[in-house]
Amino acid sequence: PRPILLTRHGESMDNVRGRTGGDSVISESGKIYAKKLANFVEKRLKNEKAASIWTSTLQRTILTAGSIVGFPKVQWRALDEINSGVCDGMTYEEIKKIMPEEFESRRKDKLRYRYPRGESYLDVIQRLEPVIIELERQRAPVVVIAHQAVLRALYAYFADRPLKEIPQIEMPLHTIIEIQMGVSGVQEKRYKLMD
Ligand code: G3H
Secondary structure, three states, rough: OEEEEEEEEEEHHHHOEEEOOOOEOOHHHHHHHHHHHHHHHHHHOOOOOEEEEEOOHHHHHHHOOOOOOOOEEEEEEEEHOOOOHHHOOOOOOHHHOHHHHHHHHHHHHHOOOOOOOOHHHHHHHOOHHHHHHHHHOOOOOOOEEOHHHHHHHHHHHHHHHHHHHHHHOOOOOOOEEEEEEEEEEEEEEEEOOOO
């Protein structure tokens, strides 16, 4: 069975500032993760000639993949983080203060809530369909370096978790989730490379 490795990008400057969305670069700690990830991937997939590395089109995932050598890299727009529309670049505190109704609607139904001029989790799940089809088709291992909301949806698909849980799934930074799809079902391992 071939593995799928899922990971968020290394910590970004927006993670440090608590801002949603944006297209920031990675922090010093994010850069350390990028090196550790490269080490891990190069060892784990050293005999897997056809493996590939998939990222979103956002800098933080491309930079996180940057240290990995020896495998082709593919950028997918469908792997970009949930579009938080008018709230892009704001902290959750700011959203709560400036747009309390929006904040409250999202709290009540995070799965269906669509940011004004942005997306909902359901929108993200839908746009991930071509990525999932392609992941299923691949015979070689794939490393997916993406974002919290997107990875919650991808993980839920492979781990068979219910739709309504998706927005709450824990998806920590600096951790690799390895999914193995075998005849006897799906197995999962986690590697926490750093805090
Ligand atoms: O910037 C977007 C976040 O990664 C998504 O997190 O859906 O829990 O607000 P959230």
